[in-house]
Amino acid sequence: MSGEEAHQKSMADSAWLEELQLPQVLISERVRSLHATIEQEWDYLRRSACQTAAGRALWNHVIHDPLAAVLAGESYLRSLYEKMRQDRLSNAREVSGVILAVRTLWFDSRIEAAINSFGDRGAHQVVLLGAGMDARAYRLSCLKESIVFEVDFPELLQIKASLLKEMMASSKDQQIVMIAKSLVRVAADLREGDWIEELQKRGFVPTRNTVWVLEGILYYLSHLHAMQVLEVIAANCNLTHTVLLADFMNKSSVSLSNSTFHFYSDWPDHLLPTLGYCHVKLSQLGDPDAHFGLLHDPQNLFNKLRSLPRSMETHPEDGTPCRRLYLVEASGGPSQDS
Template sequence: MSEQENGQTEESIWVDFKLSGLLLSDKVRELHASIEEEWDSLQRSACQTAAGRALWKHLIHDPVADVLAGEKYLTSFYEKIKKDRLNNAREISGVILAVRTLWFDSHIEAALNSFDGEETQVVLLGAGMDGRAYRLNCLRGSNIFEVDFPTLLQMKTTLLEAVTMTSSNGNQQPAMMARSLTRVAADIRDDNWLEKLQASGYNPERNTVWVLEGILYYLSNLHAVQVLKTIADYCALTHTVLLADFMNKSSTTLANSTFHFYSDWPDHLLPSLGFADVKLSQIGDPDAHFGLMDDPLNLFNRLRNLPRSVETHPDDGSPCCRLYLVKASGSPEKDIP
């Protein structure tokens, strides 16, 4: 649906920004103040992601994103968007996040549909402040597991409880879309995260969609490959779908102290670990476009027109920073090539 068909103009989409009453409550402000004092940059990135989803609300309808993001991250993200629009930037802040989110949403739905109504599980590793359990209708028949740091999940639960407590004051309480939601306090860099997941009710023989959005590149190479291999091993037990995003090597230089794991060829890596079918997309490809990549000269379309082996752009010598969106799958019935 175009903006005009939806009764919105580009201008109205971005100027219609105001903080909800929930965000201005003493309880929510107190909780977010503790986030700033106690969390490291990796944990706080979960709030930044939620802020992006909240501000791109004309495409991502997330009823809990603003409360999970907090006033600071919403305001700073909005200022970046406003600055980009004033400067007529080819890529508005958050557009990558919007495309990435919509790609994962659409592929989660497609994967669940491929199970033909069988009972399914969706595991979000490094779930952060993800609100999919509250916004995706396709999850109604699925059991959802969110895996992340204990402190993060406890804060997320407390923030959502604050929403529930104030719903009697005129705010609408967010409705759970998923069949069930289980939060699993575990660090996927530890050897016992899978044991904790299974102890929380995960069934290794049930069809599963594994979602690793915005998490792999924060891990070391050893930990990232271990996690991917662990998931691949389930292909021998049941129908298994992996949805993940990968940075190439050049992208990790954007934050030398933050990003670690990369793969320039995840479509080669994943079959070597045990996945039978792998499909790779880049931002701007037909399934990773969503009407947001029309400018042929934007960064992402310029990169798509270059071979993936090219590391620096021939026009200006800038590094070719790519984000790959990857679906991989396997099942006991399929032979690994």
């Protein structure tokens, strides 16, 4: 690590240890009421959207997401902040939330690259399946010419819209504006077979170049439902230039919580070509395109796993399961030369 990198790391460490500063709007009666509904009525799958937003809010030295804190809510921010603070104080090799930070940055970069790959081929769409509390339509400049669709449970989209409304109404220091060309929220359950029809009813055009974003969603689905989603998207490759961006857990990762996680693939780069995707690139956390300067320590969990064959199920040093998260980009098109 160079002297400049060490200085930057020291500054970042100091920032983590500062008292958590919450946006004023979080303590408003309306926002507190909305987050109370989330705590009381949502299941773990829906609440995981707030956990993801908390990660983006608290890793704000690498992710610029001014809406994330309000979408996360106070309880999730405080919980993750305390874990991060303890990790920093104990010099942990992996600070809590770093997976969310790397994952977010990888998807951001690949969305931009996918849009650029369309060139001048006309209008394009970006579909966020299981969008949760994602605010990319408000923060990614690469989406300025994109028609963005957010697909998720109706009650989640409704509360998200209400939180954003409160945030925009209370924002005095900076104006919160949508960057995407347009944003369409589609209420649908990916476990139901009609989600693609609901998407089309709201203006999705199957023949238009499309980026499909499946961040942090596939492993919550059953094997049957996850495969159905992947097959529906793969069918789009027969109609237009199609890019799939998704993260996959391996079997050992799913075993972390058999009641929460279900679908897994140890070899998604072998699976996707059988469905119709002609180009597949797989990355692991810590790879050159999937660390973003956040995983320097060669002895951190992710770098140690990368040095082992993917077929190895347990670590030879301590016998622990080799739990991996794969970041996968797949593409295809009618001519299969995309």
